[in-house]
Amino acid sequence: MSSEFDLIKRYFTRTAPDGYLGVGDDCALLPIPSGRSLVTSTDLLLEGRHFLSDIDPFLLGHKTLAVNVSDLAAMGAVPAGSLLGLAVPDVDHAWLQAFSEGFHAFAEACGCPLIGGDTTRSVDGIVISVTVMGHVDPKTVLRRDAAVPGDDIWVTGELGAPDVALALLQGRLPHDAQLLAATRPALEAPQPPWRFAQRLGGVGHAALDISDGLAQDLGHILRASGCGATVYYAKLPIHPGVASLAPSVQHHAVLAGGDVYQLCFTAPSSQRERLHTMANEEGVRLARVGVTTTEPGLRILDDNGKQIILESAGFDHFGDRA
Numbered sequence: 001m002s003s004e005f006d007l008i009k010r011y012f013t014r015t016a017p018d019g020y021l022g023v024g025d026d027c028a029l030l031p032i033p034s035g036r037s038l039v040t041s042t043d044l045l046l047e048g049r050h051f052l053s054d055i056d057p058f059l060l061g062h063k064t065l066a067v068n069v070s071d072l073a074a075m076g077a078v079p080a081g082s083l084l085g086l087a088v089p090d091v092d093h094a095w096l097q098a099f100s101e102g103f104h105a106f107a108e109a110c111g112c113p114l115i116g117g118d119t120t121r122s123v124d125g126i127v128i129s130v131t132v133m134g135h136v137d138p139k140t141v142l143r144r145d146a147a148v149p150g151d152d153i154w155v156t157g158e159l160g161a162p163d164v165a166l167a168l169l170q171g172r173l174p175h176d177a178q179l180l181a182a183t184r185p186a187l188e189a190p191q192p193p194w195r196f197a198q199r200l201g202g203v204g205h206a207a208l209d210i211s212d213g214l215a216q217d218l219g220h221i222l223r224a225s226g227c228g229a230t231v232y233y234a235k236l237p238i239h240p241g242v243a244s245l246a247p248s249v250q251h252h253a254v255l256a257g258g259d260v261y262q263l264c265f266t267a268p269s270s271q272r273e274r275l276h277t278m279a280n281e282e283g284v285r286l287a288r289v290g291v292t293t294t295e296p297g298l299r300i301l302d303d304n305g306k307q308i309i310l311e312s313a314g315f316d317h318f319g320d321r322a
């Protein structure tokens with residue numbers, strides 16, 4: 001039987017970068033460049049609710065950090081460090097090894113080292129809480145309330161795959177091994193555009209990461225900014241695996257499907273060229289999908305200019321579907 005300290009040492013202690021104080025003291029220290037503000041966010045993931053019990057632990061380690069780094073990206077922040085709260089019902093070394101490797105691999109890739117946390121035994125199931133910290137120029141931070149009527153609306157990456165993968169895994173869509181293989185990486189190994197996002201401050205106006213579905217998440221920007229929007233379905237960057245599905249299934253996956261961890265942001269039309277250059281340089285797919293309007297509300301139009309109406313706008317933990 002391992003002690004809590006053995007587990008922390010074995011799985012969660014890595015050499016901290018220069019200028020940091022990492023795992024081992026009462027608190028961690030991380031440097032913030034002068035003139036920048038600390039930006040922080042936390043997320044809670046419960047077994048059975050946010051991840052399936054049989055998920056590959058390496059991918060889970062990646063995803064728990066990636067969903068938090070996605071929040072930093074949504075503010076245009078530079079990742080700087082992370083904290084991990086972990087409660088497990090028992091000590092499963094193979095699981096801890098794979099989980100921590102997945103976490104550390106992404107942490108190293110995006111410069112968000114694990115510098116502290118807490119480890120305890122849970123009563124039931126695995127509970128994971130990740131806190132991320134980053135830094136941002138407070139003058140150009142990307143807030144939800146900063147969209148202006150007439151802004152272009154942009155989406156990074158692709159839409160639809162995580163929702164389709166989840167529906168296949170949960171049996172809500174008929175078994176299709178090929179479609180599952182094509183869509184599953186987007187669900188289990190999200191890749192938020194954290195590098196591109198750091199260059200978005202001062203270029204874009206408002207931004208957020210798509211976690212509960214494009215329609216619902218864009219709605220947050222519109223309400224906070226006091227404007228509306230028109231989005232053209234044909235311009236949305238739809239994952240190729242999803243494009244062949246029946247319209248109702250596809251519309252739901254693309255517009256209401258969560259777990260995307262890509263950005264939706266607005267920017268003045270004068271920034272189009274610069275944004276395309278930035279996206280090319282960072283290897284990010286970027287699509288201009290619509291425009292913000294003075295008229296309130298979100299209108300999503302199909303090829304014929306007809307409005308697409310969704311049965312449910314997106315995921316809500318306290319809504320009917322939760």
Ligand code: ADP
Pocket residue numbers: 008012013022023024025026027083084085086114115116117118119
């Ligand atoms: P304390 O009792 O002072 O809260 P702990 O014994 O809980 O300290 O933790 C010892 C050290 O290990 C601290 O630096 C803490 O941040 C770190 N730590 C504990 N659990 C984790 C974890 N899951 N991931 C990263 N660091 C952790």
Ligand code: MG
Pocket residue numbers: 117118119
């Ligand atoms: Mg503690």
